[in-house]
Amino acid sequence: MKRIYADHNATTPLHPEVLEAMLPFLKEKFGNPSSIHWFGQQAHNALENAREHVAALLGAEPTEIFFTSGGTESDNLAIKGIASTLKQYGNHIITSQIEHSAVLNTCKFLEKEGFKITCLPVDNFGTVKLSELEKTITDKTILVSIMFANNETGVIQPIEEIGSILQTINSKRKHPIVFHTDAVQAVGKVQINLKHLEIDLLSLSAHKINGPKGAGALYIRKGTKIQPLLHGGHHEKNIRAGTENVPGIAALGKASQIAKNNLENEIKHLSKLRNKLWKGISEKIENVNRNGHPEKCLPNTLSVSFEFIEGESLLLNLDLKGIAASAGSACTSGSMASSHVLSAMGVDPVKAQGSLRFSLGLNNTEEEINYIIETLPAIVKKLRSISPIFKRS
Numbered sequence: 001m002k003r004i005y006a007d008h009n010a011t012t013p014l015h016p017e018v019l020e021a022m023l024p025f026l027k028e029k030f031g032n033p034s035s036i037h038w039f040g041q042q043a044h045n046a047l048e049n050a051r052e053h054v055a056a057l058l059g060a061e062p063t064e065i066f067f068t069s070g071g072t073e074s075d076n077l078a079i080k081g082i083a084s085t086l087k088q089y090g091n092h093i094i095t096s097q098i099e100h101s102a103v104l105n106t107c108k109f110l111e112k113e114g115f116k117i118t119c120l121p122v123d124n125f126g127t128v129k130l131s132e133l134e135k136t137i138t139d140k141t142i143l144v145s146i147m148f149a150n151n152e153t154g155v156i157q158p159i160e161e162i163g164s165i166l167q168t169i170n171s172k173r174k175h176p177i178v179f180h181t182d183a184v185q186a187v188g189k190v191q192i193n194l195k196h197l198e199i200d201l202l203s204l205s206a207h208k209i210n211g212p213k214g215a216g217a218l219y220i221r222k223g224t225k226i227q228p229l230l231h232g233g234h235h236e237k238n239i240r241a242g243t244e245n246v247p248g249i250a251a252l253g254k255a256s257q258i259a260k261n262n263l264e265n266e267i268k269h270l271s272k273l274r275n276k277l278w279k280g281i282s283e284k285i286e287n288v289n290r291n292g293h294p295e296k297c298l299p300n301t302l303s304v305s306f307e308f309i310e311g312e313s314l315l316l317n318l319d320l321k322g323i324a325a326s327a328g329s330a331c332t333s334g335s336m337a338s339s340h341v342l343s344a345m346g347v348d349p350v351k352a353q354g355s356l357r358f359s360l361g362l363n364n365t366e367e368e369i370n371y372i373i374e375t376l377p378a379i380v381k382k383l384r385s386i387s388p389i390f391k392r393s
Contacts, residue, residue: 001322004368008208009151009185009301009359010326014251015210021254022212025247033244034235043246050253057256058202059193060219066239067249070216071184072102073229074203075145077218077240078180079106081226082143082201083115089175090140096120096128096157097344098150103182104340107145116140125293126155126345134165143178148186148202152341152357153292154301156190157181163198178224184208184216188259189298190267200224206248210362211255215248262362270360271299273369277358278302280373285380291342291355300360305342305351308390309383314356317379323372326357350389 005013025046031039033047051062058065068074083093095107097119107117118136120128128146144166149156159181170176180201186192188209194202202219206212220226220239232241259266281288281304291303306314311327318325327339342352358372384390 002371003322003324004364004371005324006358006360006364006368006372007324007326008361009154009357011207011213012210012361013363014212015255015258015362017258018211018251018254022247022251025250029246031246033246034233043244046246046250046253047244050249050256053253053256053260054204054217057187057192057260058204058219059195061222064194064219064222066218066220066236067244067252068216068218068240069214069245070207071100071182071203071205074205074216074218075100075102075180075182076106077226077229078201078203079103079143079145080110080229082178082180083110083113084227085225086142086175086178087115090138090142091115092118092138092140092142094118094120094133094136094141094144094146096122096146098122098126098128098152098341099145099147100151100182100184103145103147120146122344124346125296126150126153126291126341127293127296128157128162130158130161130165133162137169137177139173141177142175143180145180145182148181148183148192149190149298150292150341151185152339153303153345154185154298154359155292156186156296156298159199160197167198185298185301188256188263189270189300191263194219194221201226206252206255209255209259211251212248215245215252217252266362267299269362270364273360273364273366274300274302274358276366277360277369277372278304280369281376284373284377289347289351291345291347302358303342304356304358305347306354306356306380307351308387309354309380311353311355313383314354314379317383318376321375321379323375326359327355 029042031043033043051065054065055062111117120132166177166179178200182203184205187204200221204217206215228239230241287307289305338349338352
């Protein structure tokens, strides 16, 4: 059976060159990077080499990159770390209604600890309302955390504008508001140059850019003070205690290098495939709606609502035909509740239940897109034929 993977926002396959970069540190180059002998220095050099590649991908300095276990830890370190550092100046944190659970649940935890959390609304395209941000900021605001691009819809948020707003406000404040962005879905898919963006903290994860699971990083702009989550040794300049995952970090470095070198071509390639997929779906299937902004979105992501049927049934039937997609975020796939992202966008709950997310990657081809377009209409027709909602309409 033909197998097509269209769920790259959940995780990506390991790039062959990334695997090659990783293997030596699982075998002969096994040293602890904190050791001063030859074995340790090999591992230490691998960390610093990876740090340079991650920094180059982001337009940052190597000294601003701190390695973690992935996006969730990076988000926790950024939000809890700043909350702890700046709590003497205020207890107000601003985020949005469409954030990943790694951000939303971290904020919920801090709310129980006495912090005030404001979740900004979004418009029908899933874009944060900047006017609401300006109205929400108070003299107690210490942190703004807004994702770079949404994992379900692919909508790119107005990060540059948010940074400019905060920069203007900070110029009049004694204690500036820190700006964090969860860029796990954006890194390696769109151009990011932190030299030209007013971002203080940025989270990323290796397994979203054809690296391994269990490795990630947090960018911390020079001069930004933050309390660590983990306490122990002096690792990562006392920001993240614990012996570093050298194989995973070496792989993250290689994945970052590949992503940087191939970024322009991949944006063109994935945009072409995504547009072809949407054109085919919209032409062959009635009563479908695209979720999110048609232009301000990741080149690889397409979220579609199919009326009168359930997304879970669609997924199961697609899987039987060898096509892997998603109903939304992989991290919330066990929940029966409607997508909080689509709900925030004002999508009708019934329509939201019939949503699918196709997220493409570097190995997808036009032939595969054609197969999805050819296969999907028959599945939709079959499911609608047994749908009581469709029969009543």
